[in-house]
Amino acid sequence: MSLVETLRNESRAQLRQRILEGYPVAPTALEGWAYRGTSLGLPRFVERLTWKTFQKTFWREPASGRLLGWNVRLEQDGLDAPSRPKLKRGEPVTTGHYQVVRPEGLRAPGGFDRGLIIDYGALRDPLVAVEPGNSDLLLGVSYLALGPLCVETPTYFLLEREHPLTHVPRGALALLGFERRWAEVLFAAVVGAPLPDTRDFWHQLKTRTPPYFGPGLRAAVHLLTFLPVTMPEFRRPLFALNERQRLDCIERLNTDERALVRQSLATAKILACFALFEGERP
Amino acid sequence: MSALVHTDGRDVRRALCAEAEVVIVGSGPAGASVARACALAGLSVVVLEEGHEAGPFSKSGFQAMAALYRDLGTSVAFGPSVMPFLQGRAVGGTSVINGAINWKLPRDVYEGWVRDDAALADALPFEAIARAEEEVEQRLHVRPTDERIAGPKNLLLAKGAEALGLEHRPIRRNVRDCEGTGRCLQGCPTGAKLSVDKTYLPDAVARGARVFAGITVEQVRTERGRAVAVLGRAAAGGRVSVRARRAVVLAASAIQTPMLLRQSGLTRGPVGDGLMAHPGLSVTGLFDEPVNNHLGATQGHEVIGLRREGIKVEALGFDRSILASRVPGVGRQFARNLERLDRYAVWGAALRAQAKGSVRSVGGRALVRYALTQEDLMKARRAVRVLVELQLAAGAREVYPELSGAPHVVTGRAQAAELEARGPLSAGAYTMSMTHLFGTARLGSDPSRSVVGLDFQHHDVRGLYVADSSVFPSNTGVNPQIAIMALAQLCAERVIKS
Ligand SMILES: Cc1cc2nc3c(=O)[nH]c(=O)nc-3n(C[C@H](O)[C@H](O)[C@H](O)COP(=O)(O)OP(=O)(O)OC[C@H]3O[C@@H](n4cnc5c(N)ncnc54)[C@H](O)[C@@H]3O)c2cc1C
Numbered sequence: 001m002s003l004v005e006t007l008r009n010e011s012r013a014q015l016r017q018r019i020l021e022g023y024p025v026a027p028t029a030l031e032g033w034a035y036r037g038t039s040l041g042l043p044r045f046v047e048r049l050t051w052k053t054f055q056k057t058f059w060r061e062p063a064s065g066r067l068l069g070w071n072v073r074l075e076q077d078g079l080d081a082p083s084r085p086k087l088k089r090g091e092p093v094t095t096g097h098y099q100v101v102r103p104e105g106l107r108a109p110g111g112f113d114r115g116l117i118i119d120y121g122a123l124r125d126p127l128v129a130v131e132p133g134n135s136d137l138l139l140g141v142s143y144l145a146l147g148p149l150c151v152e153t154p155t156y157f158l159l160e161r162e163h164p165l166t167h168v169p170r171g172a173l174a175l176l177g178f179e180r181r182w183a184e185v186l187f188a189a190v191v192g193a194p195l196p197d198t199r200d201f202w203h204q205l206k207t208r209t210p211p212y213f214g215p216g217l218r219a220a221v222h223l224l225t226f227l228p229v230t231m232p233e234f235r236r237p238l239f240a241l242n243e244r245q246r247l248d249c250i251e252r253l254n255t256d257e258r259a260l261v262r263q264s265l266a267t268a269k270i271l272a273c274f275a276l277f278e279g280e281r282p
Numbered sequence: 283m284s285a286l287v288h289t290d291g292r293d294v295r296r297a298l299c300a301e302a303e304v305v306i307v308g309s310g311p312a313g314a315s316v317a318r319a320c321a322l323a324g325l326s327v328v329v330l331e332e333g334h335e336a337g338p339f340s341k342s343g344f345q346a347m348a349a350l351y352r353d354l355g356t357s358v359a360f361g362p363s364v365m366p367f368l369q370g371r372a373v374g375g376t377s378v379i380n381g382a383i384n385w386k387l388p389r390d391v392y393e394g395w396v397r398d399d400a401a402l403a404d405a406l407p408f409e410a411i412a413r414a415e416e417e418v419e420q421r422l423h424v425r426p427t428d429e430r431i432a433g434p435k436n437l438l439l440a441k442g443a444e445a446l447g448l449e450h451r452p453i454r455r456n457v458r459d460c461e462g463t464g465r466c467l468q469g470c471p472t473g474a475k476l477s478v479d480k481t482y483l484p485d486a487v488a489r490g491a492r493v494f495a496g497i498t499v500e501q502v503r504t505e506r507g508r509a510v511a512v513l514g515r516a517a518a519g520g521r522v523s524v525r526a527r528r529a530v531v532l533a534a535s536a537i538q539t540p541m542l543l544r545q546s547g548l549t550r551g552p553v554g555d556g557l558m559a560h561p562g563l564s565v566t567g568l569f570d571e572p573v574n575n576h577l578g579a580t581q582g583h584e585v586i587g588l589r590r591e592g593i594k595v596e597a598l599g600f601d602r603s604i605l606a607s608r609v610p611g612v613g614r615q616f617a618r619n620l621e622r623l624d625r626y627a628v629w630g631a632a633l634r635a636q637a638k639g640s641v642r643s644v645g646g647r648a649l650v651r652y653a654l655t656q657e658d659l660m661k662a663r664r665a666v667r668v669l670v671e672l673q674l675a676a677g678a679r680e681v682y683p684e685l686s687g688a689p690h691v692v693t694g695r696a697q698a699a700e701l702e703a704r705g706p707l708s709a710g711a712y713t714m715s716m717t718h719l720f721g722t723a724r725l726g727s728d729p730s731r732s733v734v735g736l737d738f739q740h741h742d743v744r745g746l747y748v749a750d751s752s753v754f755p756s757n758t759g760v761n762p763q764i765a766i767m768a769l770a771q772l773c774a775e776r777v778i779k780s
């Protein structure tokens with residue numbers, strides 16, 4: 001029986017033991033690859049509700065140098081059938097974006113720190129190599145980090161190296177709903193006028209821009225939203241100010257010579273102008 | 283199916299296999315030139331293009347950019363500052379959204395190439411390039427801008443240059459019956475701009491070439507040292523494989539061509555290194571009379587007297603949304619200024635920079651690095667001064683140099699001179715972007731310093747050619763599409779003979 005088949009048939013206790021005895025994984029060994037994932041040790045009925053096979057990807061974000069990734073949904077063609085991503089508008093469907101980090105400094109159940117951590121936020125997946133020096137076959141498990149508590153889950157999975165990464169989802173790192181609202185407050189202040197309907201504008205930004213655009217915009221929006229907190233006459237985030245204060249604040253920021261503030265404001269101004277003139281569309 | 287596009291990748295859900303004698307990746311000026319020449323020579327041709335057929339054209343600048351520009355125009359090069367670079371992504375490539383400006387390869391630039399690699403003189407004589415350029419200009423109907431459709435922004439630039447005694451001229455444009463709608467950079471809504479989707483590609487299609495749009499080529503397949511096919515993916519998800527019986531020609535631009543080479547494992551030599559460009563910066567001026575910067579020939583006048591210094595000044599024509607972003611101020615001040623949007627003029631300078639950057643493929647995406655040299659920054663400083671002086675000489679009441687650490691508003695020539703003498707020398711102080719890109723798979727006789735030989739064929743892989751500005755040994759200091767098409771034509775002649 002191959003090692004993969006052995007792992008598929010092991011009990012949760014055996015899989016847990018393998019995590020505790022696992023071998024380290026070098027982040028560079030994952031970078032730029034898609035791995036075929038198989039859920040292990042789940043009861044049948046849970047398997048039916050979730051995904052038995054999936055892909056996990058590992059991608060080094062050029063702008064930040066962070067190792068990021070996402071899950072790709074696969075058509076459920078069977079355990080040994082080739083991976084066939086589910087498509088929506090011609091693009092693979094991706095879910096659950098994460099960052100891959102080293103375990104140092106992260107709260108984790110005892111012994112879950114031998115490899116790397118796939119970090120979704122509250123949900124984390126420790127990942128180890130099953131054999132020393134072999135990053136083609138990895139074993140993972142999920143746990144929840146809830147404040148000081150770490151709650152183990154029975155969701156184990158196997159990752160097998162599949163092929164170099166062929167698709168990086170656009171807008172993978174796009175702004176979240178509340179960040180968009182901050183951005184809209186910011187844009188309206190920059191152009192000194194209310195914005196027209198921006199739904200299509202956001203959709204285009206999310207789907208057409210390269211992956212580094214989202215984090216860059218996020219940084220600019222956060223900076224300009226929270227800089228007023230440090231200004232004695234405002235002492236609140238931009239969205240918490242009234243309209244006149246927002247305009248006063250943005251005009252003050254426009255005199256700031258710091259390169260980061262200048263660049264952030266320039267980005268906000270271009271986008272705000274696009275959004276403003278979207279209203280002119282026939 | 284349109285008359286131009288044979289297969290649309292948005293409909294290709296299952297595997298697609300095709301075959302041709304010549305398989306070309308990219309349908310911009312370079313790819314279209316090779317396609318036309320090969321089709322006219324009776325070869326079977328398939329052109330694979332990632333973008334889609336352009337039009338109908340949106341009135342919104344943002345929507346036009348979303349449809350026709352790669353990454354919605356947000357691609358950036360990383361360095362001491364983040365510098366955007368713009369590329370088209372459509373059938374017709376960047377010619378669909380370019381300014382329709384035409385220049386032949388200057389002889390002094392060519393001589394520089396020969397000084398660097400003497401073998402180039404015999405393999406690619408200047409006369410052969412000039413002959414090919416002449417043919418391109420004929421087909422593209424290149425003519426000086428007609429004063430009747432130039433519009434005030436172009437005429438004011440002429441006035442400013444005249445007053446300063448700088449050599450200037452109406453831009454030579456590839457248009458027919460241009461109405462001066464000022465929308466060349468968003469895609470010409472009237473069909474007047476003779477981009478290659480209106481000229482070279484239809485010529486090729488009329489002789490049997492097939493254009494497959496919406497298909498991203500991911501790899502060149504080689505067998506026993508010969509390029510035999512390209513592999514890619516259609517927009518709807520289907521795998522695509524096109525066998526090449528004679529040649530694979532890469533014409534995907536100076537960014538995507540080296541990426542394709544690297545993705546195909548062809549990394550020997552300076553693949554993706556030596557990226558050269560013409561970083562551009564612009565200055566806005568406020569006039570008393572209406573300028574209507576968004577109307578008139580998009581780019582109809584240029585100052586050529588500083589070309590040998592590596593500075594070329596052009597009138598710029600933007601969509602109103604982009605023009606608005608150049609209006610000074612934010613908040614209430616911006617809102618007030620916006621009311622006189624019709625009185626702002628924006629002129630730009632393209633710099634022949636010395637900087638050399640690099641292109642790498644990370645997860646299938648371009649990672650571009652680029653850092654201006656000190657000399658480039660001094661050139662930028664000078665260009666800002668020239669632009670400000672031109673605006674003032676043309677009658678601008680106020681000029682906004684958009685330079686950190688410098689006055690926000692300039693109203694006199696002494697202040698303009700200060701900008702050159704004491705302006706900043708850090709890249710982050712300037713707002714620049716790049717539109718002309720070169721040199722990432724350069725042509726040459728020495729395989730350790732070049733990627734393709736003097737016959738445009740890859741040093742290691744027979745039947746694999748590079749036809750776009752990746753092969754240029756340097757930047758040119760002038761708008762490159764005519765030179766790109768001429769060199770691509772010469773590349774096609776080698777493919778036909780092979
Ligand atoms: C805004 C702007 C204005 C400009 N104005 C002028 C001007 O007025 N005059 C001038 O001379 N020059 C101008 N230029 C530059 C000029 O247009 C370009 O230098 C020229 O178009 C380059 O030609 P090309 O064929 O090498 O590449 P492109 O025109 O960029 O064409 C390459 C094509 O290949 C496709 N492609 C890329 N990768 C793949 C892949 N993997 N699979 C399939 N297809 C792929 C792209 O989608 C694109 O359509 C301008 C450029 C810009 C951005």
Ligand code: SF4
Pocket residue numbers: 382457459460461462463464465466467469470471472473474475578579580
């Ligand atoms: S100025 Fe207008 S009509 Fe003329 S070529 Fe450009 S887009 Fe077409």
